[in-house]
Amino acid sequence: MNLDDLLPNLGEWLRGTGADSDVVVSTRIRLARNLADTPFTTRASLAQKAEIESRVRDAVRKSTLSGDLEYISVQEMVPLDRQFLVERQLISRELANALEGPRGVAFDAKESVSVMVNEEDHLRIQVMRSGLALDEAWEQIDSVDNALEARLAFAFHDRFGYLTACPTNVGTGMRASVMLHLPALGITKQIEKVFRALQKINLVVRGLYGEGTRASGDLYQISNQVTLGKAETRLLGEIREVITMILTYERQARQALIKERRQDEQNRAARAIGTLSSATMITAEETMELLSAVRLGIHLHLLENLPPTTINQLFIHTQAAHLQKLTGKHLAPEDRNAERAKYLRNRLRDLGTSTK
Amino acid sequence: MKPCQYCGQPATIHLTDILNKTKTESHICEACARKKKIIPETGATVQLNVQALVQLILGQHREPTTDDPEKLSCPECGMKFVEFRAAGRLGCPRDYDAFAVPLGQLLEKIHRSTEHRGKMPLGRAASVVLDGLRRELNSAVAAEEYERAAELRDRIRQKEAAG
Numbered sequence: 001m002n003l004d005d006l007l008p009n010l011g012e013w014l015r016g017t018g019a020d021s022d023v024v025v026s027t028r029i030r031l032a033r034n035l036a037d038t039p040f041t042t043r044a045s046l047a048q049k050a051e052i053e054s055r056v057r058d059a060v061r062k063s064t065l066s067g068d069l070e071y072i073s074v075q076e077m078v079p080l081d082r083q084f085l086v087e088r089q090l091i092s093r094e095l096a097n098a099l100e101g102p103r104g105v106a107f108d109a110k111e112s113v114s115v116m117v118n119e120e121d122h123l124r125i126q127v128m129r130s131g132l133a134l135d136e137a138w139e140q141i142d143s144v145d146n147a148l149e150a151r152l153a154f155a156f157h158d159r160f161g162y163l164t165a166c167p168t169n170v171g172t173g174m175r176a177s178v179m180l181h182l183p184a185l186g187i188t189k190q191i192e193k194v195f196r197a198l199q200k201i202n203l204v205v206r207g208l209y210g211e212g213t214r215a216s217g218d219l220y221q222i223s224n225q226v227t228l229g230k231a232e233t234r235l236l237g238e239i240r241e242v243i244t245m246i247l248t249y250e251r252q253a254r255q256a257l258i259k260e261r262r263q264d265e266q267n268r269a270a271r272a273i274g275t276l277s278s279a280t281m282i283t284a285e286e287t288m289e290l291l292s293a294v295r296l297g298i299h300l301h302l303l304e305n306l307p308p309t310t311i312n313q314l315f316i317h318t319q320a321a322h323l324q325k326l327t328g329k330h331l332a333p334e335d336r337n338a339e340r341a342k343y344l345r346n347r348l349r350d351l352g353t354s355t356k
Numbered sequence: 357m358k359p360c361q362y363c364g365q366p367a368t369i370h371l372t373d374i375l376n377k378t379k380t381e382s383h384i385c386e387a388c389a390r391k392k393k394i395i396p397e398t399g400a401t402v403q404l405n406v407q408a409l410v411q412l413i414l415g416q417h418r419e420p421t422t423d424d425p426e427k428l429s430c431p432e433c434g435m436k437f438v439e440f441r442a443a444g445r446l447g448c449p450r451d452y453d454a455f456a457v458p459l460g461q462l463l464e465k466i467h468r469s470t471e472h473r474g475k476m477p478l479g480r481a482a483s484v485v486l487d488g489l490r491r492e493l494n495s496a497v498a499a500e501e502y503e504r505a506a507e508l509r510d511r512i513r514q515k516e517a518a519g
Contacts, residue, residue, distance in 0.1 A: 040445065146478070153477075161476070172472070174474075230474070
């Protein structure tokens with residue numbers, strides 16, 4: 001597989017469509033699975049990891065998924081390609097950089113399904129959907145899991161359920177995450193209040209790239225903490241309930257903004273476009289913040305001629321690995337800011353954006 | 357003299373269980389009987405622990421799990437419980453049995469539950485039913501409801517034979 005072929009595509013999670021896509025960027029569900037009678041990845045020898053890798057590859061090849069999923073080794077991949085897959089959310093940072101030995105990922109052309117091999121657990125199956133789509137994502141991941149299970153004996157305990165390397169994942173092995181864009185709750189300073197309420201009901205809030213990452217660009221991931229003692233559909237129901245509530249709050253806050261301070265918001269969006277289309281140097285962080293303001297401007301109908309999908313494309317294309325692939329050259333961190341600004345200037349000029 | 361069914365040493369304790377016209381015999385030496393907590397580990401007077409005895413007869417005897425968690429280690433991967441506590445990651449699927457007691461307490465804290473609900477591997481449903489019966493049996497034994505225990509044991513045997 002030539003990874004560069006993915007470059008023009010947005011991938012499932014950035015399609016910008018689906019239910020409630022004014023607030024919900026994407027829905028992701030992952031299942032942690034381990035092969036029975038084999039040490040967990042952290043305690044497996046290199047030979048055992050190679051064995052795990054070949055068993056999973058074999059299972060994928062012989063299963064009903066074979067037409068869709070293609071396996072690539074992360075171990076044999078150059079760092080730029082690893083980072084590229086991290087930015088596309090097809091693999092974790094840990095699989096890319098922290099872990100050692102045989103490991104890899106199988107994913108489909110739509111970048112909707114991915115199966116990481118030899119991450120913290122032997123298998124991390126993931127399904128991504130644009131917008132709020134917990135049921136669809138569950139249905140799909142359930143069938144991927146079944147297809148793999150037909151060929152692999154997973155470690156399962158009658159009392160504890162699916163066994164995982166970390167007890168925080170045991171039971172269903174399921175983590176469902178919904179990525180939300182919550183700029184209005186940020187502007188109106190209600191976001192902390194919302195998150196304190198979430199922690200009380202055992203839901204976790206994290207930044208864009210998972211555990212320990214800072215929320216930037218007003219993007220937040222909300223996911224379940226509990227994996228044991230409740231069935232998958234119940235866990236999903238609990239998340240859906242909370243997401244629905246946050247959606248209402250964010251939309252109310254947006255309505256309040258447009259009613260009470262329309263001019264300020266128009267100014268904010270116009271300045272964001274202005275900076276993005278004229279800066280000669282810009283960091284990834286600042287790009288994210290400005291794109292967040294532009295995205296809000298689009299949803300408040302303050303900007304014309306700019307579909308949300310374009311924002312998603314600018315967002316992914318200005319990340320370090322994508323930028324280097326697009327320009328076709330290795331860029332030292334200090335050179336990236338100039339290249340990023342150049343890319344944004346060119347793209348926004350082509351689009352001819354204007355404010356109302 | 358019959359050998360002990362655990363270690364092969366001459367057995368000094370002989371049990372005969374007749375249920376539904378089938379006879380089962382158990383032969384145990386004193387050392388193993390102490391180890392299995394059928395008789396007290398110390399003390400000169402040999403007093404039978406009825407509960408442990410019944411568990412043995414019913415073929416449900418499990419290793420005592422009240423040991424100090426600090427000393428637990430997994431027979432499969434060699435992981436020690438203290439190592440797990442330091443690293444936060446388990447060594448292999450068997451650890452969940454080896455560390456069942458302290459892990460159960462931890463899981464209760466993390467998930468407020470220790471019992472899986474939800475999806476299970478295809479064809480696993482029957483074995484879960486069986487496991488539920490075994491747990492019922494254990495609690496019947498603990499509550500000294502021996503008639504009910506015998507009934508449960510028969511149901512388990514039937515299911516095992518069918519399975």
